[in-house]
Amino acid sequence: xxxxxxxxxxxxxxxxxxxxxxxxxxxxxxxxxxxxxxxxxxxxxxxxxxxxxxxxxxxxxxxxxxxxxxxxxxxxxxxxxxxxxxxxxxxxxxxxxxxxxxxxxxxxxxxxxxxxxxxxxxxxxxxxxxxxxxxxxxxxxxxxxxxxxxxxxxxxxxxxxxxxxxxxxxxxxxxxxxxxxxxxxxxxxxxxxxx
Numbered sequence: 001x002x003x004x005x006x007x008x009x010x011x012x013x014x015x016x017x018x019x020x021x022x023x024x025x026x027x028x029x030x031x032x033x034x035x036x037x038x039x040x041x042x043x044x045x046x047x048x049x050x051x052x053x054x055x056x057x058x059x060x061x062x063x064x065x066x067x068x069x070x071x072x073x074x075x076x077x078x079x080x081x082x083x084x085x086x087x088x089x090x091x092x093x094x095x096x097x098x099x100x101x102x103x104x105x106x107x108x109x110x111x112x113x114x115x116x117x118x119x120x121x122x123x124x125x126x127x128x129x130x131x132x133x134x135x136x137x138x139x140x141x142x143x144x145x146x147x148x149x150x151x152x153x154x155x156x157x158x159x160x161x162x163x164x165x166x167x168x169x170x171x172x173x174x175x176x177x178x179x180x181x182x183x184x185x186x187x188x189x190x191x192x193x194x195x
Contacts, residue, residue, distance in 0.1 A: 032127040037136050045180070047080075047141045048122075049073045054132040061135035062124060069139035070116050077115075077146055081108040084150075084169050091167040103160045107153035111146055118145040144180020151177050 037050050049072035053064035085104045119141040126135050151173060155161050164170045 034125045034136050036123055036138055045143055047073050047076045047143060050138045052134060052136045054129055054134045056132055058126055058133040061133040065135040065137040066121055069137055070119055073119055073141045074112050074116055078112050087169040088164055088167050091169060100160060103157050110153055111149045115146050115149045118142060147173055147177045
């Protein structure tokens with residue numbers, strides 16, 4: 001009987017220590033997650049991405065989370081433009097025109113790689129996570145910026161522009177660009193008037 005007790009005491013001690021360790025780890029992380037992190041906003045005029053990263057350096061944690069969120073926005077933007085390209089191909093019958101689709105793909109890559117400069121951190125929260133800093137960020141990107149850049153890339157190629165201009169996808173893209181231009185002008189007027 002004594003042997004059983006001597007055998008069970010170390011096992012119970014390890015189990016108690018193990019439970020205590022995981023409990024403190026949970027309380028350090030879960031209580032500080034901002035609500036917007038799990039409920040990323042949806043807006044027809046913006047793309048949003050939330051991300052979290054850790055580092056021993058607080059600013060590096062913010063920078064890493066911001067960069068990762070921008071990469072996610074880049075993926076969203078690519079999917080959005082690929083959908084537009086697919087609709088364009090279906091509407092204008094360019095599925096067999098490999099050269100035109102290649103030009104559109106090149107325009108898409110140019111837009112995705114060069115336009116994310118317009119993204120900005122909408123929200124952020126920085127907390128201690130054990131010995132590290134944890135940064136939560138929410139990055140937003142105005143879709144109108146990408147639409148303008150895509151429209152410019154299409155206009156730069158006469159052959160693609162001539163074919164694309166007749167499609168419904170082009171009309172929708174043009175409407176979105178016009179709406180964004182109007183929004184930008186309103187913002188500039190508000191800033192000029194001091195509001």
